[in-house]
Amino acid sequence: MQFIANDIKKTVEETIIPIINSLINGTDTDEEIAKETGIKLNVVRKILYKLYDLKIANYKRSKDPETQWFTYSWKFEKEELIKQVRDECEKDLNTLNQELDKEENNMFFVCPYGHIRCTFDEASDEEFLCECGEELEFQDNSEIIEHIKSAIKETESDLNSFTETVEQ
Structure with missing residues (x-):
C-alpha cells in the first residue's frame, strides 16, 4: 500500500505541481505549459480540465481569426x-x-x-x-x-x- 501512495505522490509532484506552478507564473496555454514542463500535451490538458472541475482553474476560449482554431487561456484560481x-x-x-x-x-x-x-x-x-x-x-x-x-x-x-x- 505504501508503494501505491509513493507512486501517487511522485505522479503529483511530477505533473500537477509543475502545471500549477506554470499557471501561477503566467503561462496560460496548454501548449506553452506542455513545452515549459516537458509533460505530454494530452496529460496537461487532462490535468487542466481536472483542475477546472475542482474550480481551481478557469479558462477563456478565443478564436484565432486567421486559423479559425480555438485557443484556451488558463488561469489558476488561488483564492x-x-x-x-x-x-x-x-x-x-x-x-x-x-x-x-x-x-x-x-x-x-x-x-x-x-x-x-x-x-x-x-x-x-x-x-x-x-x-x-x-x-x-x-x-x-x-x-x-x-x-x-x-x-x-x-x-x-x-x-x-x-x-x-x-x-x-
Whole structure:
C-alpha cells in the first residue's frame, strides 16, 4: 500500500505541481505549459480540465481569426483553492470536535468479539447483551479521546501553517 501512495505522490509532484506552478507564473496555454514542463500535451490538458472541475482553474476560449482554431487561456484560481482548503479543514475540525464531544460525554460498551460498540443508553436498551449473545463490556475510551485531540491539534496546526504560507 505504501508503494501505491509513493507512486501517487511522485505522479503529483511530477505533473500537477509543475502545471500549477506554470499557471501561477503566467503561462496560460496548454501548449506553452506542455513545452515549459516537458509533460505530454494530452496529460496537461487532462490535468487542466481536472483542475477546472475542482474550480481551481478557469479558462477563456478565443478564436484565432486567421486559423479559425480555438485557443484556451488558463488561469489558476488561488483564492478558490485557499477557500476550499480552509473549508475542508474547518469541516474536519467540526467533525473531530463532534466526535470528541461524543467520546467525552458518553460511556461505551463493546462486544468482546468486536460486533458492536454502543453508548450506555443503547447498551441498556439491549440489556447489555450483544446480538451474538455475549455480555457487553465497558470500554475505556481514553485512548480514543487522546487520538481525537491529537488529530484536532494536527489539523489546527496544518490550517495555521497553510494560512501563514498563503498570507506571505
